[in-house]
Amino acid sequence: MPDVNAFDASALRLFDEVARSGSFTAAAELLGYTQSAVSRRVAALERAAGGPLFERLARGVRLTPAGVALRRHAAEVLDRLDRAGEELAAIHAGSGGTLRVGAFATANVDLVPAALKRFAERHPRVELRLVEGLSPRLTDRLQAGALDLAVISDYPAGLPAAGGRIVPLGEDNLLVALPRGHRLAADDAVDLRDLAGERWIEAAPRGQPTLLQTACAAAGFTPRSGLRVAEWSGKFGCVAAGLGVTLVPGLAARAVPADLVLRPLRGQMPVRRVYAALPDLPLPAALELTGMLGEWQVCTTATRT
Incomplete structure (x- = not known):
């Protein structure tokens, strides 16, 4: 059985150059070897192959049928290695490869898409992948090596243990969404206590206090229970129908x-604090995207008249 370990990349490159040039001497000059060193290396390949790869002619050499077969395989191997080298170089330069990003739902309304758009314009050869999930799940995926960057928050149970690097991105402030005919719709800003008697459209329960409950408790009242709706589109539909009011994170303002x-x-x-979580050895592309995410300015004074 041939010794496949003898067919390393350098041996295959030397073999391919001898086949291309038809001469041990010409290949030696091009590769910076002596003619005897090339002859010895080819002889070692032929021993590993179990027979001759070249016919020795009066002037130069030519491939035997076994040599033709080996050159076909060598071309495929060397092409794959060249492409692998190019891809690795691009990954280390941050200009190629795949960048796997995870984010919680409201970060995918504006923050993450805006940063991904800028990144894609600058690095069109980087394949971008995006998954959505709760922050604890995203940090689990990051630690398992399934993500290169995770956009997470400290809501509702504090910042999950992520390991690696944690980069603060900003604070996400609360806004209130009102139907257009609401008595406070013309005000520049609203005191939450003025909404104590309203019916509230709440998030579907997850077993932990919501931002609405936390905010109302800080304002000194318990929100009047209304409808429970999981998706933002459903909440906004209920508000528009006059069934209640709801709180909206600034991150989701563009979806209103x-x-x-x-x-x-x-x-x-x-407030909800937003972070980028990265592994201990982050990809250059992940670091660059983190910088773009860090340029985000949280909506704190948004109004819509």
Whole structure:
């Protein structure tokens, strides 16, 4: 059985050059070897192959049938190695390969897409992949090596243990979404206490306090229970129908339909802090995207009239 370990990349490159030039001497000159060194290397390949790869002619050499077969395989191997080298160089330069990004739902409304757009314009050869999930799940995937960067938050149970690097991106402030005909819709900002009697459209329960409950508790009242809706589109539909009001993270402001009114809240309100989580040895592309995410400015005074 041939010794496949003898067919390393350098041996295959030397063999291919001898076949191309038809001469041990010409190949030696091109590769910077002595003619005797090339002859010895080819002889070692022929022993590993179990027979001659070249016919020795009066002037030069030519491939035997076994040599033709080996050259076909060598061309495939050397091409794959060349492409692998190019891809690795691009990955280390941050200009190629695949970048796997995870983010929580409201970060995918504006923050992450805007950064990904800028990144893709600058690095069109990088394949971008995006997954959505809760922050604890995203950090699990990051630690397992399934993500290169995760956009996470400290809501609702604090910042999950992510390991690696944690880069603060900003704070996400709360806004209130009102139907256009609401009595406070014309105000520049709204005091949450003025909404104590309203019916609230809440998030579907997950077994932990919501931002709405935390904010209302800080304002000194318990929100009047209304409808529970998991998806933002459903919440906005309920508000537009006059079934209640709801709180909206600034990150999700762009998703609010134009027929609703958005107002900032007065006073001290709870905020959600947003971070980029990276492994200990982050890809250059992940670091660059983190920088773009860090240029985000959180909506704190958004109004829609």
